[in-house]
Amino acid sequence: MLTDFRSYRAARLAMDARPLVLTGPNGAGKTNLLEAVSYLSPGRGLRGARLADVAHRSGRDEGPAEAWSVAATVSGEGGESALGSGWRAPAEEGEAERRSVRIDGAQAAGPAAFADHVAMVWLTPAMDRLFAGPPAERRRFLDRLVFAIDAGHATRVQRFDRARRHRARLLRTGAGDESWLGAVERSMAENAVAIAAARLDLVARLEGVLPARAAPFPQVALAADGLVERWLAHAPALEVEERFREHLVATRREEADGGGADGPQRSDLAVSEPARGMAAAQCSTGEQKAMLIALVIAHARLVARQRRSAPVLLLDEVAAHLDESRRRALFEIILDVGAQAWLSGTERAVFAPLGAHAQFFAVRPGTVTAE
Secondary structure (H helix, E strand, C coil): CEEEEECCCEEECCCCCCCCEEEEECCCCHHHHHHHHCCCCCCCCCCCCCCHHHHHHCCCCCCCCCEEEEEEEECCCCCCCCCEEEECCCCCCCCCEEEEEECEEEEECCCCHHHHHCCCCCCCCHHHHHHHHHHHHHHHHHHHHHHHHHHHHHHHHHHHHHHHHHHHHHHHHEEEEEHHHHHHHHHHHHHHHHHHHHHHHHHHHCCCCCCCCCCCCCCCCEEEHHHHHHCCCCCCCHHHHHHHHHHHHHHHHHHCEEEECCHHHHCCCEEECCCEEHHHHCCHHHHHHHHHHHHHHHHHHHHHHHHHHCCCEEEECCCCCCCCHHHHHHHHHHHCCCCEEEEEECCHHHHHHHHHCEEEEEEEEEEEEEC
């Protein structure tokens, strides 16, 4: 259920566990529906937009709505849950934007709480060059994969980022004493090691389920690359935690002058095609897209095994640029894994191989109708 979200004044979709296919012309609002669903997971949504910017705007001269909401009933391993997410315009100028999160009618501390109820991963056309883009995008993608098998990871990332910002503010204003800074840095070190360990664990698990041969999707080799991740490869966690705390102490002056310490906020996901020993960034755009799909498919299998329920996959225009053999293979894998995939496209014929195994919806500006 959506209210005042993007191009929708209101919309309601009733569905079962099968994959959903959303078809309609460009600009009809297909991606907006996927984005709405993405707000029922940790993080900043599929587009990473400002909360105020996703509010409905119905006319050229009309201001945005003062609030928006997304809600859904989710059935999974833990039973049935009512999830809700929304935003309301701040009552006072300068007040920070906050996203409201409700689970089974009760207010939750933040979006990280969604990780206990649903695993969700998405692919969009904007991600086609993920492997050639900045490390921050790959890092966020890697963390989203971790969220799906380690619900506590989202909370640890939030705690680390909050402590990191707090430390920077203390150092640049000179407001913190040694004991205060020390407590913040101990918290950062503890969470940094846990974050890096979870990333390394996810990469190791994924390598066990990635395809061992090149057809129909290419082979993929992965590595979580960062300062703390490299230290953990050669030393126990407690030793790395102390080493990172010492690194934070040593970089205080640099931080105060506008620089910053290294750490999990600078880590990267290194991806390559092992058959040729070629980094993903050097492969063609089509190869990169196929590698990304192979990675998401492997992750869906891993989540299905670990959580005993497959993740929700938001696949925006993912089938349009695949050849027929890869398109059919993708549909077969989605059905085999049992994932509820939300697939969007302009042409219904592209999804014809799914037949009665999927549910189809027609999307027109501001409306969505079951077919």
